[in-house]
Amino acid sequence: MNRWLVVRAMLLAFCAGAATCAPAQDNSKKEETCFESRKGATQVIKREIRPGLPNVRCSPTTGAVLWYGDPFEGTVPMARMPLLDKIAEGQAVVKPRSDKLNFLAQCGTVCHNGVMPKGFPKDNRPVPIPTMEAMVPDVKNLQHGRGRIWCLECHHSTKRNALVDHFGDPVSFDQPQQLCGKCHGDKLRDWRDGIHGKRIGEFTSTGKKRWFTCTECHNPHDVQDGARNRGFVALQPEPPPQLPKGMKDAKHEKTHPIAH
Ligand code: HEC
Ligand code: HEC
Ligand code: HEC
Structure with missing residues (x-):
């Protein structure tokens, strides 16, 4: 087990039930990490390479890297x-x-x-x-x-x-x-x-x-x-893409404009 996890597990055990124990939340500075391929072993910290360009984009569903700035x-x-x-x-x-x-x-x-x-x-x-x-x-x-x-x-x-x-x-x-x-x-x-x-x-x-x-x-x-x-340890898959706004279903994709 990674030492940080041990420390965190100890903190959790120590703090269980005590609301006052929670560290002060500062969301503006909260680090976002996601994993590249193997969960727990390929972590990257999200940061800006230059203003507006992040090094990675992370999936909110799986916590996996979806896109690379570099x-x-x-x-x-x-x-x-x-x-x-x-x-x-x-x-x-x-x-x-x-x-x-x-x-x-x-x-x-x-x-x-x-x-x-x-x-x-x-x-x-x-x-x-x-x-x-x-x-x-x-x-x-x-x-x-x-x-x-x-x-x-x-x-x-x-x-x-x-x-x-x-x-x-x-x-x-x-x-x-x-x-x-x-x-x-x-x-x-x-x-x-x-x-x-x-x-x-x-x-x-x-x-x-x-x-x-x-x-x-x-x-x-x-x-x-x-x-x-x-x-290989199975990962939770990403959900399918959302339909464009206003479209109820994707049935139209099943009809072909040219009869065959
Ligand atoms: C099939 C090859 C293989 C075998 C067999 C193997 N290891 Fe490893 N071990 C590796 C590799 C490769 C890494 C680096 C893993 C990585 O990059 O995530 C590693 C990493 C480690 C580390 C460092 C872990 C860390 O987080 O710093 C230790 C300690 C270790 N092995 C001990 C052992 C012991 C003890 C055994 C026998 C019971 C063993 N290994 C058997 C390939 C192996
Ligand atoms: C000294 C030989 C040896 C080395 C080096 C070795 N493996 Fe293996 N590996 C084996 C054997 C033997 C099996 C078992 C095959 C079986 O029983 O079907 C195996 C099985 C596997 C499997 C299939 C899992 C299963 O058993 O169903 C994966 C994945 C794998 N190894 C990945 C790796 C990776 C990644 C490395 C390098 C870090 C590595 N191996 C290094 C000998 C080795
Ligand atoms: C991008 C991720 C990725 C990388 C990189 C990768 N593998 Fe795999 N590997 C997989 C996946 C996914 C499977 C399928 C496992 C399953 O069926 O459960 C697999 C399966 C295997 C198996 C088992 C095949 C079997 O028939 O069961 C072996 C052995 C293996 N990989 C070895 C390697 C070795 C050696 C390397 C490096 C040269 C490597 N892999 C690099 C993802 C990867």
Whole structure:
């Protein structure tokens, strides 16, 4: 659980029922946040890029981003990847994940500081890790791979602020496609071809595009989603568009002007 949520939960528990406890509301300054793709993990704060131009517009129904003032805001170049080397430098960008990961700064310094911790397992088999239970809620029943994969298939054993490729070399948390693609080659190929995932930006084929990376949509620790047993947590859909003012129904759309 994110630390802010913990603090908020504590405040709620403390304040329950006491109206005087409510923080003073200042609506003019209230921050509006919405999520880009994965709820709780891809939050953006709404603000003005310049007067009258917001960075995003948020859906009041789902809390999802509906529109971008600048689709490239906060992005970094996508790592060079096989078969994507024809894309001109700077035309493919991704949004970094590192600043969304609260534990990352500590991970590589406090406990896993470049050396194997004492008593650390010598292989990748599952073992109980009581110290991680608060950070990874499904650690006892990892919701990925149905019991056939474990932490060090994905996390670098000595450089804990990095993921790991098949050769044991570090992969940046900002370029997770390089990790996921090592086991999900078919999905990587679909993603590369634009069949899986999402891109936004310039419409032309050679235009600049932001590629959504795997972890912007999938929670790597919970791809099975418990009883649902599928790869994706369903979102509430947007309602259908409203009819124009004065129009009672859309039956006219069913009649074709030319008989056939
Ligand atoms: C399938 C690959 C995979 C497996 C298996 C995996 N992780 Fe992760 N883990 C990731 C990725 C990718 C991220 C970054 C997620 C993101 O960008 O939202 C991450 C993030 C984390 C974080 C940082 C979370 C934060 O918010 O700062 C911790 C801690 C962590 N993993 C621990 C574990 C532990 C412990 C295990 C084993 C029980 C494990 N992971 C298994 C891929 C994996
Ligand atoms: C070490 C290999 C490995 C890596 C790395 C890996 N996965 Fe998986 N993944 C698996 C296995 C095994 C399954 C289970 C397939 C099954 O049982 O049908 C799976 C299943 C999935 C599923 C389908 C959910 C289900 O089980 O129905 C999704 C979605 C998924 N992975 C996404 C990712 C993403 C995103 C990443 C990168 C963060 C990633 N995987 C990295 C091995 C891996
Ligand atoms: C824009 C969001 C998005 C991105 C980016 C994305 N995925 Fe997915 N992925 C989905 C959705 C939606 C599904 C369908 C899940 C379902 O059917 O429940 C899915 C399904 C999957 C599955 C399961 C397929 C199955 O047959 O059950 C795997 C594996 C997977 N994605 C891997 C990846 C990998 C690897 C990447 C990065 C290269 C990636 N995804 C990027 C949204 C995304």
